[in-house]
Amino acid sequence: MKKNLMLALLMTVALIAGGCSVQTKSDVANKPKDAETEAVTDSSPVDIELLGMSSNESDLNIIRDQLTKNGFNVKLNIQPDYGSYKAQQDAGNFDIAHSSWTTVTGNPDYAVRSLFKTGGDYSILSDPEIDKLIDKAATETPEQYKETYKQLEQRLVFDKAYIAPLYISLKSQAVNKDILNPDTVRLSKSRALAWESIDFNDTSKRDKDPLILTQSASVLTSLDPIKGNDGSINQLNTNMYVRLINLTDDDKITSDGSLSHNYSIAEGNSEYYFLLRDDINFAKIENKKAVDTGERVGADDVIFSLNRAKDKNSVPDHRTYSLHEHIKTVELVTDPAALEAIKPAGGGGTVKEALEAGLETKIKQLVADKREADNKAGKYQVIKLTTTEPFPQVLNYLAHQSAGIVSKKQVESINTYDVATFDVNKDIPYGDQNTVTEGSQYNNTLYASGPYILSYKNDYEGVFYKNPGYRKGSDYAPKISTVKVRFIAEADSALSALRSSEIHLYYGVPETKYDLVKGDSKLKLQTIESNGVSYLLFNTGNREVAKSEDLRKAVLYSINQDEILAFYNGNKIKAVSTVSPLVKTGNEVTADPAKVKEFLGKYKAGK
Structure with missing residues (x-):
């Protein structure tokens, strides 16, 4: 009994002593945590959707790998063509979209206004500070606007990360030198390929054989120059509509090959004068052949064309109005004495x-x-264009295909609909691609002021004929009578067609195919640094990237341009923004995994 009592006492003492080390709920809560467990790190990958086209699949794969390496779980949304890509973009089905822009006017304002200004034709941004910088730079000289565009890049890329730059492209084309005379084939930094100068080695073939070109897009946005500004129509409309002014191959303003003999800027940089030619008539199509209408391209057509170009409401789905918003008035000058009373700028x-x-x-x-x-006989027409403010860059916009001159009489006879109540199922506007597509809806009503006119198209090709009323007897009259543009979507297929002489010229050879072209004895590769920039555009509407600056910056600093350039064998150039090919601001974006980690951490902490 004593033994049992003693055992019980010992157990009680043990329990009491042991109780001193038993942890209560409050003890656990109040115990200091180990340093390693105190900061709980969320290492889970962040989901992100990357939108692009199949033609850019190499870029998309590189970007996916770079983002994956930096803590993202990437979903690729790859579309087969521009139309389906644009539909996905418009629907907001992306976080980042592989985008590209070529400044075909050769001036920096064009590189930003449509893309990033609030209400711009292609802008999904709304940032008053960016708007202010764009407008400020537009009024400045090149010496002045370098600093302004540097500030714009700072806001656009580094401060807000609205875009993530990828690279500047080279512009290239491959010519079959056994068929074409390479010296007649121009390669311009900005403007689209000019057809009228191209000639065969055997000039006797000019009226017998067609010049055969190619482009990837078979669906054409519009053959009304103000309603399209994309790869499906830029080259086509450039060759169908003459402009008041042109760009040289190195982006200088020139009247060569334009509707003007000469142009002059008045003191103050707000008034611009153009002396019109009298040797260009509109062409039209009859029985699928080009005929001279006998109607001269004149001042009334210029005034009509530029007024509708600057008026957002002149047509439904106007896609280029912001390029011409600095035009205040366009008018005819009828008194020569008025020209004698005005001094030109800088001279x-x-x-x-x-x-x-x-x-x-x-x-x-x-x-x-x-x-x-x-x-x-000394009888001329003179156009006076006045801008809303001093704006010398307006000349570059007048060289753009959207400033192509259309026939006032013809367009007004076709566009009889009410813009406000336009019905896509009933109304047929001037330039509708269905009217030039073979089939039941074919009814070609085009009037072309340029060297060529589109007769018809199908899924395979578009067929153009030279304008018989364009600069007859001059060096600018088109050399080859017929141009066929084959629609070949895949780059490999287009290059194969060139090598087998099915096409004569391939405009836009991918950098990865340069060596293949150089190795073919019948081909000549022409290259020049372009104004084309590829970049990632962030969704600003319905995704997390629209809300989180930190998330966008994490993507920005994940992109390693050196790796991209290495993939293209050095045939790409580093970029900061769409301004990079035109203005050397001194800014540079460098991949930085530490910053990626920092910004992803901030993003996750703020969720």
Whole structure:
């Protein structure tokens, strides 16, 4: 009994002593945590959807791998063509979209205004500070706007990460030199390929054989120059509609190959004068052949074309109005004395003298009716364009295909609908691709002021004929009578067609195919640094990236441009923004895994 009592006492003491080390719920809660367990790190990958086209699949794979390595779980949304890609983008089915932009006007304002200004034709941004910088730079000289565009890049890329730059492309084309004379094939930094100068080695083939080109898009946005600004129509409309002014191959303003003999800028940089030619008529299609309408391209057509270009409501789905919003008025000058009273910017003499430079016959009379113009007799038409503010870059926009001159009479006869109540199922606007597509809806009503006119298209090709009323007898008259543009979606197929002589020229050879072209003895590769920039555009509407600056910056610093350039064998150039090919701001984006980790951490902590 004593033994049992003693055992019980010992157990009680043991329990009491042991109780001193038993942890209560409050003890656990109040115990200091080990340093390693105190900061709980969320290492789970962040989901992100990358939208792009199959033609950019190499880029998409590189970007996916870079993002995956930096803590993202990437879903690829790859579309077969631009139409389906744009539909996905418009529906907001992306976090980041592989995007590209080529500044075909050669001026930096075009590289930003449509893309990033609130309400721009292609803009999904709304940032008052960016708007302010874009407008400020537009009024400045190149010496002044370098700093402004540097500030714009700082806001666009580094501060807000609205885009993540990838690279600047080279512009290239491969020519079959056994068929074409390479010296007649221009390669311009900005403007689309000009067809009228291209010639065969055997010039006797000009009226017998077609010039055969290619492009990937078979669905054409619109053959009305103000309603399209994409790869499906830029080259086509450039060759169908003459403009007041052109760009040289190295982006200088010139009147060569334009509707103007000469142009002049008045003191103050707000008034611009153009002396019109009298040797261009509109062409039309009859029985699928090009005929001269006998209607001269004149001042009334210029005024009509530029007024509708700047008016957002002149047509439904106007896609280029923001390029021309600086145009205030376009008018006819009928008094030569008015030109004598105005001094040109940056030079002596008068505007009249500047317009007369190099003319065989000086200005004797200015006429209001284009039918009365007779340049050999000294009878001319002069257009005066006034901008809303001093804006020398307006000339670059006037060289853009969207400033192509259409026939006032013809367009007004076709566009009889009410813009406000336009019905896509009933109304047929000027330039609708269905009207030039073979089939039941074919009814070609195009009037072309440029060197060529589209006769018809199908899924296989578009067929163009030279304008018989375009600069007849001059060096600018088109050399080859027929141009066929084959629609070949895949780059490999297009290159194969070139190598087998099914096409004569391949415009836009991928950098990864340069060596293949160089190795073919019948081909000549032409390259030049382009104004084309590829970048990632962030969704600003319905995704997490729209809300989180940190998440966007994590993507920005995941992109390693050095790796991308290595993939393309050095045939790409580093970029910061769409301005990079035009203005060297000194900014540079460098991949930084530490910053990625920092910004992803901030993003996760803020969720």
